[in-house]
Amino acid sequence: MKYDSIIIGGGVAGLSCAIRCAEAGLKTAVIAAGQSALHFSSGSIDLLSRLPDGELVTHPFAAFDALQQQAPQHPYSKLGQVPVTTALNWYQHMMSDCGVELTAQPEAMNHLRLTPMGTFRATWLSQQTVHQYPMYSPQQGLSRIALVTLDGFRDFQPELTADNLSKLPQFSEVEIKTAAVELPDFEIMQRNPCEFRSIDISRVLRDERKLHAFAKSMIQKVGKADLVVLPSVFGNGDGAATIKLLEGLTGFTICELPTMPPSLLGIRLEEAMKSRFKSLGGLLLSGDEVQKGEFENGRLTKIYTRNHRDMPLVADHYLLATGSFFSHGMQAQRNSVREPIFDLDLADIAHRDHWYQEAFFSEQAHPFMKMGVKTSNQLRPTLKGEEIQNLYCAGALLAHYDPVTEGCGSGVAISTGHFVAEQMIAAHNAQPMASTQKQERTFA
Template identity: 30%
Template sequence: MSRDIRECDLMVIGAGLAGSAAALFAAKRGLSVVQAGGTGAIAYTSGYFDVLGAVPPRGPEGGIHLVEKPFQGLAELLASYPRHPYRLTSPGLIKAALAEWVDFLANRGLPYVAEAETNVVAPSPAGTLKHTYALPETMWPFVRLLKEKPACLLVDFYGLNGFSARQVAANLLPLWPGLRVERIHFPAHAGGEVFPENAARSLELPKHRETLAEAVRPLLGDAACLGLPALLGMNGCGAVRADLEERLGVTVFEIPTMPPSVPGIRLREAVENGLPELGVELYSQQMVRLERMESSGLEFTIHGQSMERRVRCRGVILASGRFLGGGLASTQTEVRETIFDLPVAQPEDRSGWHRLDYFDPRGHPVHQSGIEVDERFRPLGAGGKPVCPTLFAAGSILAHQDWMRMKCGAGVALATALGAVESLIAELGTVSGDLATVPAG
């Protein structure tokens, strides 16, 4: 283990959407940033950025209300769920966070598209439709084509699990009667399973794209467009799609596959390559352990299979996610926060975690578990006061939101990350160093 202690302004715990956005926002504002974390949910997502897609009912009566205008819909959400983390944000903050994040991605070759302040409908990997806000450019043609409904061919590949063109078409056909499906062999694939990540990288080679185009061309018939599973390249996905369009003379678009998804891996790679270029010291796939927490600073050990690194920082943003990310863990009886042992807002006992009906439109109460924060994103201790003046939290670890039901995952992650960074910057300007020492948990 290195005996040096790395000093920095900000330690970001988590390398998911919230942690990565926090590291980006802080680095761009001049803070020295160390960040550590594993894959989190980012590699599992469809690649869509939801802001607010639905407001679930509060009571047993009534259904989910689908939201068309996500920023206008915030008032309705907060009327039903006044403790949702969006209460700490504003439409302006959410838009600013999205714009800064999307700009970063565009500069990394991952452009996103949204309609002005309006949700669009986009397909899930199964072909069901969901309300979402921003889509990778490679998927965006679907939005227009669903309205125009031209003759369209959907293609999948022998050996590709987690995507079935036939299933997608079965769900979409009532709305889009001009869909046809075909299954072909993946270019230069010897047989067996087709792994999406490998397939995506292989399509960056022009000769594989030509093989794919040769296989698809005779199947196109009268189709004006072609839907393919989202594996059209990794870093150069825009160019891969454009090249296929040129070879085939039709509009080509991607449809998400089941996780782990290539659009999620593209996001992860954009972050892993892009943040260090902005000066972020990123420890990817490494975890963090708290050593000391005092008002004058906090100390952590970053640890992985072959390294340990001690870090002393002035402030922290905790973006460790929920159960999938590892920020929350459950025993038989309760949900715990895993790094600081912070109190977790959760149902009173185990019997309240889930409702009887799996598909209950209200969702399951355990999915709104998380940590409480004050109006400046500082986690609260048992006494209802911030546990440390320079400890902040962002993302899905925050209580009172159910991103699955509300379709608010990316919006909450990005907006609370920006809110936490702005609060941290304000606090670092005022910390006096004579506040009480807080014992490590």
């Protein structure tokens, strides 16, 4: 099977690259072994919230020069500000076309999102159903907040959220109350606790009759509130519409909070991206896994997957976007770390005594977070010192940045995925053969 581009990994990085390639007419395939980090994420897009020296960032793009000086190997430093801005704008518009509105604050500023722990994290883009708390005065416009869960739901504990939120000095004047609302069908669902997860609840709330009953119970339990915060229990495709309906039924302003996994806010992004890719004619091989590849004259010539052991997949260009340790894009043994598919060269790995901080919740970053594949400024990796001309890397697999401490996970994934796609598209369009085939494809 021959493609213009093959993307290994179905997370934000891989899908961003794949969609952009498919938009440009490249015959593209994605191989995705399993769930991506999106199933565990807030569904908000972090761009940059802290510099490596610990300084807080409120205006991410204004901090790019400082980042370049402090971390010249950071993926943003390799790309430069313009490609990152272009990629983030493209992503916002593309997702809007898919029905997922992602918005930022005015004046290119981060905003805060509430976590289930009752703390705040700075981020760049949030879905329309997530309340954006302003950076400097998160309590702005709020005198009464209601944190509401569903009776018996274990993945969101509003008392814990309220307890921590009320300790913040900005919220000393804000009334924070909690409530638990009964869900129709609760009795049946509770027989098996494994069936009372956000995704199961979303199925119940899709039924308009049950949504009406839920709304009625909500009005009784909540009373008055400027903002009602509910765990994210609304469907993937129709979640925003269901919340709108519930707002109409209750008269409340409602926002969603990401829960323990599965995170519907994150899954919503992944589902939208996969649908977009498939609607553009892309091939998605879900549940398959790339196991090895063959190289010749500094090029990757073919790859083999678990389901296609004897039939290699071939492309002009390949992207490796298999994530970090969390998604098995990187693997650690007791004293060594490796990239498991091709054994690509990694950025320097310190002695294992220096892989992590003693305290798990340390203020200092855990060094293992910055481990990853070493690349050129074009994001091309090396294998035993030789640069591979048609293989690129993107996303959490890349070395030299910390998605958690620097608050830049999805921003790096989207911008590096998009950056690689633009290089693949330029190379494809530069081939006379390719343009002939492209014409044939257009006329076919």
